Amino acid sequence: MEAENSNALLPLDEPRVIAIRDGKFIYRFTFNRITDGDWRRYFDGIYFTSRNEGKSQVTTLDMETPGVEMVEAKLAKVEGYTRVFSTADDFKKVLPRHSNPVAWLLRMVTPSRDESDKPFDPEAIEARIDALWSQTEPGESVTLFKGLAHRFAVPSVEHKRRFYRAGAASKVVRGSRNATTVYAGRHGVLIDLYDQLILGVDGYSVGGHALQSPDEIKREMDTYHKTIAVQQLFNGGSSDEAEEAAAA
Amino acid sequence: MIVVAQDVEGLRQAALEIFVQAMEDDALERCLGSIAPDDLAQIEKLLPKKTLAPGYYEQVLYLLWFEDKLNAGITFSEISADEAEGVAALERARQQFNQEHPACPRCSKRVTFRGQKSCMHCHQELR
Numbered sequence: 001m002e003a004e005n006s007n008a009l010l011p012l013d014e015p016r017v018i019a020i021r022d023g024k025f026i027y028r029f030t031f032n033r034i035t036d037g038d039w040r041r042y043f044d045g046i047y048f049t050s051r052n053e054g055k056s057q058v059t060t061l062d063m064e065t066p067g068v069e070m071v072e073a074k075l076a077k078v079e080g081y082t083r084v085f086s087t088a089d090d091f092k093k094v095l096p097r098h099s100n101p102v103a104w105l106l107r108m109v110t111p112s113r114d115e116s117d118k119p120f121d122p123e124a125i126e127a128r129i130d131a132l133w134s135q136t137e138p139g140e141s142v143t144l145f146k147g148l149a150h151r152f153a154v155p156s157v158e159h160k161r162r163f164y165r166a167g168a169a170s171k172v173v174r175g176s177r178n179a180t181t182v183y184a185g186r187h188g189v190l191i192d193l194y195d196q197l198i199l200g201v202d203g204y205s206v207g208g209h210a211l212q213s214p215d216e217i218k219r220e221m222d223t224y225h226k227t228i229a230v231q232q233l234f235n236g237g238s239s240d241e242a243e244e245a246a247a248a
Numbered sequence: 249m250i251v252v253a254q255d256v257e258g259l260r261q262a263a264l265e266i267f268v269q270a271m272e273d274d275a276l277e278r279c280l281g282s283i284a285p286d287d288l289a290q291i292e293k294l295l296p297k298k299t300l301a302p303g304y305y306e307q308v309l310y311l312l313w314f315e316d317k318l319n320a321g322i323t324f325s326e327i328s329a330d331e332a333e334g335v336a337a338l339e340r341a342r343q344q345f346n347q348e349h350p351a352c353p354r355c356s357k358r359v360t361f362r363g364q365k366s367c368m369h370c371h372q373e374l375r
Contacts, residue, residue, distance in 0.1 A: 050302040057302055157322055161314065165331075168310035170303030172250045181252070181303035 009205035010133050010145040012220055015076065018102045021138040027080035028136070029094075029102050034074050036191075039223035042070045043187035051180040067103030068096065108132035109228045114147040124151045124199055127232035131225065148203040150229040155197060162189055163234045187227055194218075194226040197233070252303040253330040256337045259311070262304035263341035269296050271349060271358045311338055 016031045045066025050059045072092055078085035085091060112128035130146045155163075166186035172179045195218045204211045206220045252258070276296075283290045298305065311334040317324075318335065349358040352367040352374065359367070359374065366373050 052298050052302065055297050057298075157317060158324065161317075161324065164310050164313055168253075168303075168306045170252045170306065172252055172255075172301045172303055179250075179301040181301045182249075183303070 008145070009210055010131065010148060010203055011205050011208075012211075012222055013206045014134075016106065017134045017136050018105045019136055019138045020098060020101055020105075022098065025080055026138055027078065027098055029071070029075060029098075030077040030079075031071075031074045031106070032076045034070070034106070034222070034224075036223045038070060038074060039227075040187065040191075041073075042066045043185055043227075045069060046185065048183045049180050050183070064100055064103070067107065068099045071099045071103045071106070105132055105135060107224060109225055111228075111232050112147050116147070116149065121151070123154070125154060125233055126151050127229045129225065129228055129232065145203060148225070149201060150194075150198065150225075150233075151200045151202075152197040152230075152233050153199055155193075155233065159193055159197065160234065163193060166190075190227045190230050191223060193233075194221075194230040197230070252301075252307045253334065255304070256333045258300055258304050259308055259334055260337040260341045262300050262308045263311075263338050264345055265296070265298065265300070266305060266308055267341060267345040268349070271360070272296070307334070308338070311335055 013033060015033070017028055018031070019026055019028045021027075043066075047060065047062040047065070050057055052058075072088075072094065075085070075091045075094070078091065078094060085094070109129055109131040112130045114128060114130075116126060116128065127150045129148050129150070130144050131148060132144055135143065163186075166184070166189040169184035169186070170181045171184070172181055174180065198214050198217050198221075200214070201211050201217055201221070204217075204221065206216070211217050211220060250258070280291065311331070314331060315335050315338055349360065351358055352370060352372050354372040355367060355370040357367060357369040364374060
């Protein structure tokens with residue numbers, strides 16, 4: 001069951017709270033604002049490799065480790081354990097079976113299925129995403145911000161080249177045959193493309209007012225939202241695990 | 249550790265494999281259509297074996313996109329040495345592919361193996 005927040009603006013500068021239930025108890029995790037640097041460290045930590053085994057291709061993708069590390073680094077408070085956790089040492093004691101789902105909920109951003117109700121603009125391309133920002137009560141009801149719109153200038157062939165080239169970049173370990181391909185992270189390119197192409201957004205606020213100018217958007221927009229929106233601009237499609245890894 | 253974009257010989261080999269695989273795709277589709285979809289053992293036997301690490305094929309796909317734009321007359325502000333060498337590697341692979349799998353003079357279908365005396369599609373005699 002979902003509750004839409006169609007009229008509210010997603011408050012980028014308000015603390016995020018993620019609550020989960022474990023058995024009879026509810027645990028609430030309050031976060032400091034996740035900055036651009038925090039998200040870049042998360043993407044840098046993603047391990048994405050592929051190798052051939054006979055005729056099969058085996059892919060290894062680790063997003064959990066950097067996700068848990070980011071949770072530990074950005075927590076401000078945890079409630080629900082026998083006492084309130086509030087220090088860096090405390091946060092290292094958070095159970096992995098809690099930090100892992102919380103890390104996933106922090107990254108719950110997907111292409112939107114909602115259609116825009118505005119007329120088509122031939123001078124801009126719009127990418128729409130749905131996102132969870134905070135979940136103050138666990139369980140059945142999830143509050144999603146739906147149809148968050150990012151309007152981009154039409155990309156040039158140079159922009160597309162950067163996007164594809166970054167997606168193909170890799171290194172190989174242990175020789176060129178039967179070796180492991182280690183994929184390069186392309187989040188730096190995605191963030192740069194977002195900042196170069198963004199014209200406007202709908203659905204976001206900072207300091208109680210809607211984000212307006214491209215400069216304000218570049219400065220305040222959540223970096224994870226940037227990567228998902230710009231991938232949708234170039235792919236026009238899904239944002240599954242491989243997409244997230246490809247952003248790394 | 250090898251940077252895939254700089255391994256020109258590896259890229260040439262990967263491109264040649266992709267060209268051969270594309271040629272054999274129709275036949276592969278027909279074979280796949282004739283076996284049970286859950287017969288993984290049979291499917292695995294039919295799939296072509298890749299001799300290089302996966303990153304090579306992805307880099308070749310990017311180079312094919314890039315080459316396509318160059319052939320369409322699109323100019324880029326700058327072309328890196330890796331891209332230039334990579335596009336040259338594609339051309340060498342294409343030349344080898346054309347030598348090893350020439351087109352039938354009548355129906356233009358590719359010769360699939362060396363020493364083939366007649367076209368498998370239209371039965372045109374091949375020299």
